[in-house]
Structure formats: structure tokens, C-alpha cells
Amino acid sequence: MASISSDRVKAQLDRILSSAEFRSGERLCQFLSYVVEQALNGQSGSIKQYTVAVEAFGYGDDFDPQSNPIVRMEARRLRRALDLYYLTHGNEDPIRIDIPKGRYVPVFLDNPVTSEASDSSECSSPNPAQTTLDTSEPAIAVVMFENLNEENDYFFFARGLTAEILFSLTRFSGLSVLGPLTQAEGQPIDYYKLSHEYGARFVLQGWVRCYGSKIRITTDLTDASTGKKQWSNTFGYDLEETSLFEIEDEVAGQVAGIIADGAGIIFKKLQSETYPKHIKFSDVTMAVLRYNNAMVTLAPWDWESAIVALNDALADQPENALLLAMLANSYYADALFEMNLVPDSSSKMEGLAREAVSLDPDLQLARYNLVVINAFFDRPHKCIARAKKVVAMNPNHPRVLAGTAVAVTSVGGYELGWEFIETAKRLNPHYPSWYHFVNYLVHFRNAQYEAAWEEAQKIHMKGTWLHPLFRAAILGKLGRAEKAKPYVNDLLATKPDFLKRPREIIKLLFVLDEHVGMIWDGLCEAGLGELA
Numbered sequence: 169m170a171s172i173s174s175d176r177v178k179a180q181l182d183r184i185l186s187s188a189e190f191r192s193g194e195r196l197c198q199f200l201s202y203v204v205e206q207a208l209n210g211q212s213g214s215i216k217q218y219t220v221a222v223e224a225f226g227y228g229d230d231f232d233p234q235s236n237p238i239v240r241m242e243a244r245r246l247r248r249a250l251d252l253y254y255l256t257h258g259n260e261d262p263i264r265i266d267i268p269k270g271r272y273v274p275v276f277l278d279n280p281v282t283s284e285a286s287d288s289s290e291c292s293s294p295n296p297a298q299t300t301l302d303t304s305e306p307a308i309a310v311v312m313f314e315n316l317n318e319e320n321d322y323f324f325f326a327r328g329l330t331a332e333i334l335f336s337l338t339r340f341s342g343l344s345v346l347g348p349l350t351q352a353e354g355q356p357i358d359y360y361k362l363s364h365e366y367g368a369r370f371v372l373q374g375w376v377r378c379y380g381s382k383i384r385i386t387t388d389l390t391d392a393s394t395g396k397k398q399w400s401n402t403f404g405y406d407l408e409e410t411s412l413f414e415i416e417d418e419v420a421g422q423v424a425g426i427i428a429d430g431a432g433i434i435f436k437k438l439q440s441e442t443y444p445k446h447i448k449f450s451d452v453t454m455a456v457l458r459y460n461n462a463m464v465t466l467a468p469w470d471w472e473s474a475i476v477a478l479n480d481a482l483a484d485q486p487e488n489a490l491l492l493a494m495l496a497n498s499y500y501a502d503a504l505f506e507m508n509l510v511p512d513s514s515s516k517m518e519g520l521a522r523e524a525v526s527l528d529p530d531l532q533l534a535r536y537n538l539v540v541i542n543a544f545f546d547r548p549h550k551c552i553a554r555a556k557k558v559v560a561m562n563p564n565h566p567r568v569l570a571g572t573a574v575a576v577t578s579v580g581g582y583e584l585g586w587e588f589i590e591t592a593k594r595l596n597p598h599y600p601s602w603y604h605f606v607n608y609l610v611h612f613r614n615a616q617y618e619a620a621w622e623e624a625q626k627i628h629m630k631g632t633w634l635h636p637l638f639r640a641a642i643l644g645k646l647g648r649a650e651k652a653k654p655y656v657n658d659l660l661a662t663k664p665d666f667l668k669r670p671r672e673i674i675k676l677l678f679v680l681d682e683h684v685g686m687i688w689d690g691l692c693e694a695g696l697g698e699l700a
Contacts, residue, residue, distance in 0.1 A: 172263060172276045174208045180263040180276075187253055198224045199246050203274050204265065212273045220272060243272060245413065252331040252348075254279065306438055306453070308427070309368035309392070310334050310347035311357065313385075316377040325412050326376045329385070332416045333372070336424035339562045341490050341533060342435075342456035343428055363392035370398070370434055372427070381407045385419055389427055391437070399426065399433050421564035425595030429566045430460035432596055452491065455481040459494045463567065464600050467631055468507045474498050475509060489528035496520035496537045500544065504676055505632055506663075517541060532561040536568050543575035546679055552581045559588060566596035570603045577606045578679040586610060601628040608638060609678070612686065617645045633663035634677065641687045644694030652694035659691075660699075667699060 181204050184190055185197050202224035206215050217233035217240070225238070233239065247267050254264060264279035310333060315326040330348045337345045346368055351357060362368040374387040382404065389399040403422070405415050427433045438457055455477040462470040478495045485491060496517045501507070503514035510516070518541050524534035535558045542551035555572045562568065569592035577585030589606040593599055604626040611620035621642045629635040636658035643652035660666055666673055670691070674684045691697070 172278070176263055177204065177208060177265070177276050180261060180265060183261060184250070184253060184258065184265065187258065190249065190253070195225065195242055196246050196249055199242055200250075200265070200267075200274075203267065203272055207274050207276075215272045217272070239272070243267060248331045248335055249328065252327055306342075306369045306434065307344035307346055307367050308337060308370040308372055308434065309349055309362050309366055310337065310345065311371065311373040312348040312350050313374040313376055314351070316375050322376055322378055322383075325416075326374075328412070329374070329376065329416050329419060332420035333374075333423050336420045336562075336564045337428050339532070340424065340428040340565070341531075342453060342460070357390075359390065359392045359395045368392045369438075370427075372423070378407075383407055383415065385415075387419075387423055389433060398437060401426070421595055424564045425566045425592075426598065429596050431464050431567055431598060431600050433598070435460045436464070436598070451477070451481040451484065452488065455491060455494070459498065462498070462501070466501070466505070466600075466602065466629055468505070468509065471498055471501055471505075471507060472509050475502075487527055489524045489531050489534060492520050492524035492527065493531060493534040493537055496524060497533070497540075500537065500540055504544065505634075506673070506676070514544070530561070532558060532565060532568055535561065536571060539572050540575045543579050543679055544676070546579070546675075548579035548581075548680075551579050552576050552584065555581070555584065555588075563591070564595060566592040566599060569595070570599065570606075573606045574602075577609055578677060578683065580680055582610050582613070601626055605638075608642075609683065612642060612645075612690075613683070617642060621646060631662075633659055633666065633673070636662065637674075637687070637691070640694045640696070641690030644690040644692065644696075647693070649693065649695050656691070656694055656696055656699075659696075667696075670696075 181201065184200065190197050190200070199220065202220060203215050206212065218231060220239045221227040221231045221233070221236070222229060225242075227236075227238075247269065250266060254261070261279055264277045266275050266277065267273075268275060310330060313326040313330045315323045327348075334345060334347055337343065344367075346366055349362075349366075351373075357371060357373065359371060362371055369392055371390045371392050372387065373390075374385060377384050377386075383406075385403040385405075387401050387403075388397055390397050401422075403415075403419050425432065429435075435457065455474070458470070458474040458477040462474040475495065475498050478491055478498060482488065482491050482495065499510055499513040499517035499520065502509045503517060517537070521534060521537035521541060524531060525538070528534060535554065539551055539554045539558050542554060555576045559569060559572055569588045573585040573588035573592065575585075576588070585606045589603060593603060604623045608620050608623035608627065611617070611623060621639075624638045624642050627635070627638055629638075636655040640652045640655035640659055643649070643655065663673065670688060671684050674687050675681075678684055678687055
């Protein structure tokens with residue numbers, strides 16, 4: 169800071185504020201101008217949520233930072249806007265202005281030039297450090313979204329949307345993200361180059377077009393190794409009803425959820441292949457893929473493969489937080505479904521989860537484990553309190569949202585669970601069938617038995633004792649004991665000791681005594697009571 173004069177910082181501030189991204193973002197300009205001026209005036213200590221809201225944004229003296237998150241939200245957007253600015257036409261600026269995460273006080277740094285202009289490449293990256301070929305995990309290249317409007321009015325929006333999507337994708341474990349890459353005007357994407365020189369397995373590109381107040385965003389995901397399109401979607405909005413920032417958040421979340429979640433397109437595509445045929449993955453990536461596959465199928469043999477792969481990878485990397493978190497969750501699945509794959513898995517999972525959190529406090533999966541484990545051990549208050557914080561870490565991760573929804577619903581957080589599960593479904597329309605558990609339980613508890621039966625038919629967990637239990641219990645409540653018989657028989661075949669300790673087994677997932685009672689009543693009315 170001492171080596172950078174105030175005049176140079178002010179000149180850099182003017183450069184940023186006059187850029188396309190900031191010219192159209194009044195609040196971003198207000199935020200950045202205020203914090204920079206305060207810092208230059210020696211008033212860094214006064215830069216707080218309250219002062220930013222009142223002095224920069226014009227809120228009244230009664231502004232409450234606890235109930236109004238506007239400053240935190242705008243700070244997140246400002247950090248991304250600055251990152252995008254320095255990745256593009258601010259790349260060679262002499263000074264870098266940053267707002268470190270968790271703070272609002274800016275820092276001023278010399279900005280080393282990180283790239284040189286390309287003269288002939290069809291697809292160049294503004295950051296060569298991100299383009300080193302690395303086949304240790306699958307990579308997705310994000311090409312700067314193209315503005316198709318004749319005027320340049322929405323150029324900043326195309327760039328901002330690209331930045332939002334990049335940010336969302338980088339928060340998924342087991343996936344490298346390259347970009348934003350720039351495409352030469354009029355030139356097609358060189359998939360071969362992206363695959364062989366950049367190490368990208370998938371390429372995401374998009375286009376933005378406006379018609380009056382209507383805006384349309386088209387996105388394509390292509391397999392770089394084959395050039396074949398894997399997915400395409402079009403999003404439409406009315407700018408009179410939705411702000412550009414809201415559109416950025418929603419589209420980025422949906423794209424990330426659809427393609428990068430463990431149940432999303434990328435991992436499904438990779439899991440369906442013979443891995444070495446296409447790319448040589450590390451033991452860590454293989455373990456991540458095995459785990460993702462087990463999360464989708466829930467099959468005991470897939471969980472066993474995941475546990476073996478995770479332990480093999482941990483033998484070489486014993487302090488890998490991601491592997492520890494996945495192993496903790498695999499042990500949780502073992503305990504929940506009573507697969508008996510690991511001796512005393514229920515007593516080991518919490519220690520693994522806490523170790524993962526201690527190694528990487530910002531790893532969402534590690535903290536998610538503590539949510540489901542608290543539900544498993546019937547700690548409702550801890551489960552719900554942690555759930556809200558975990559979802560806030562990455563609200564675009566459908567699988568974490570869904571697992572959290574199941575946990576909080578099982579301990580009585582019905583409204584929160586419903587909210588989480590509906591968001592998860594919206595983010596990833598390709599979601600696995602167990603997402604319907606929340607709706608099933610809520611309808612069952614509210615005596616909406618026909619609605620619960622509809623949800624039960626959407627849950628396909630064959631090979632687990634839950635599959636027949638869901639159907640038999642609700643059919644019992646509907647008075648359809650004859651139709652329930654095959655499911656009762658299947659339950660007893662899948663779980664031979666069920667009648668010896670029915671309430672204990674039901675409690676594994678349904679947790680609350682109220683839930684256990686109503687499920688057991690349904691099973692008894694389905695004919696299980698006579699057998700007991």
C-alpha cells in the first residue's frame with residue numbers, strides 16, 4: 169500500500185468505473201467508490217456493512233445488517249465484477265483493486281501482466297496459468313458468452329453472466345474449470361485444441377439476444393473429445409419483471425446444477441464410460457467418480473466400490489479433505505441402509521467428517537456431513553442450524569440441497585426441507601428419484617395419503633429396504649392391504665430382521681418418534697402387524 173500513491177489508485181478507480189461492466193452497474197460503482205475513498209482517507213476502520221448501506225447506498229439510519237443482506241450480496245457481485253474486469257480488458261492495468269472475501273476494506277496491489285494478446289489463435293485464454301494440460305480430473309472450458317445484439321448495450325451482461333457461471337462451476341468438487349476463454353470473431357470453436365492443448369473434456373458456450381424487453385440466453389455443452397453436443401437449453405426472461413442481476417444468478421445456478429452436480433450431465437457422462445479409453449484419471453478422480461455413482465444409484469455394490477476407491481486414494485493422500493468428506497458420507501450411507509460394508513461405520517463417520525472440516529473449513533461437503541449425521545443421531549436443533557449455513561456456502565449444489573432437505577425434514581423442519589428440495593429439483597431436472605422423499609414424508613404427515621402415494625411411486629430405490637417400505641406404508645393408510653402384499657414380502661426379503669426391531673430400523677431415516685409411529689401404523693394396516 170505504501171508504494172502505491174493515492175493518485176495512482178484514483179486513476180485506476182476511474183479506469184474501472186468507466187469500463188462496460190461498471191458503467192451499467194450503479195450500485196457496484198457506488199460500493200467500489202465508497203470503500204476506495206474511505207481507505208485512501210485513512211478511514212478503513214469505518215468500512216462496515218452498516219456504513220456501506222447508509223453512506224454509499226442511501227439507506228436510512230435504521231438499516232439493520234442482520235435482517236437485510238444487501239451489502240453482503242453486493243459485495244459478492246463486486247468481487248466477481250472485479251475478477252472479470254481483470255481477466256479481460258483490465259488485464260494489463262498497472263494496479264489491481266481487490267475486495268478480499270469476508271471483508272469490505274479494499275487492497276491495492278501492483279498488477280503483473282498475465283497474458284499477451286494473441287494474433288491467430290481461434291480460442292485463447294487470458295490466463296495461461298489456467299491452461300496447463302492436467303488430466304488428473306475432468307475439466308470444463310467456459311467460452312465468453314457472446315452478445316448477439318447489434319448495439320453493445322448488453323455486452324457487459326454477457327460478460328457478467330459468464331463470470332457468474334464460472335464462479336458457480338468452480339465450487340463443485342472433482343471438476344476443473346478453465347476460462348473465460350475468448351473466441352475470435354467469426355471463427356468456430358476448435359474443440360481439438362481445447363481438448364489436447366488445454367486439457368478440456370467439455371466446453372460450455374452461450375449467446376445472449378434481446379428483443380425489446382425480452383432477453384433470451386442459449387447455452388450449449390459439447391464433448392471436446394468428440395465435438396458432439398451433450399446438452400442445450402434456452403432461458404427466456406422479461407426485463408420489465410426481472411433484473412439482470414437476478415437473471416445472472418438464476419441462469420448460473422441452473423447451468424451449474426444441470427451439468428456439474430454429481431447427478432448432473434458431466435459426471436453421468438463420465439461414469440457411463442470406460443475411463444482409461446478417453447482420459448487417464450488419478451486415483452482421487454476415480455474415487456470421486458465412484459462416490460458420485462454410488463450417490464446416484466444407492467446400490468450396496470456401488471457404495472462398496474466407492475469405499476474401496478476412497479480408502480485407496482487416502483493411502484497416498486491421508487489429509488485430503490475431499491476424500492475424507494466423501495468417505496464420511498459413504499460410512500453414513502452404510503449406517504443408514506445397514507449394508508454392513510464397514511464394521512461400526514456409525515461410530516466412525518462423525519470423526520471423519522470433523523477431520524475433513526478441520527482440514528478445509530470451506531469445503532461444503534465436509535460441513536454437509538455434519539448436517540446429515542446430526543439428523544441420524546436425532547439432534548434436530550443442530551441439524552437445522554447447520555443446514556442453513558451449509559446451503560449458503562453454495563446454494564447451486566442440487567445434491568447437497570436435496571440431502572440437506574431430507575435431513576431437516578426427517579427432524580421436523582418441514583417448510584425448510586420443502587423449500588430446499590424444490591430448489592434442488594429446479595436446479596437439476598435430472599435429479600435422482602430419492603429427491604421425492606421430502607414430498608412423500610410431508611404429505612404422509614399431513615394425512616394427504618393419495619399425494620404421498622404418488623410420490624412413493626416416483627421413488628425407485630430397488631435393492632434397499634426403503635423401496636418397499638415407502639409403498640407398503642402408504643398403501644396401508646389408503647386401505648389397500650392386498651396391493652401392499654408384494655411390497656410387504658419384498659421388505660421382509662430385503663430386511664429379514666425387520667420384524668425383530670421395526671421401530672429401530674424405521675428410525676434410521678425417519679428419525680422422529682412421530683414419524684416412526686405413523687410409518688409403523690401404515691405398515692401394520694398393510695398386513696405387517698399380523699405377521700409381527
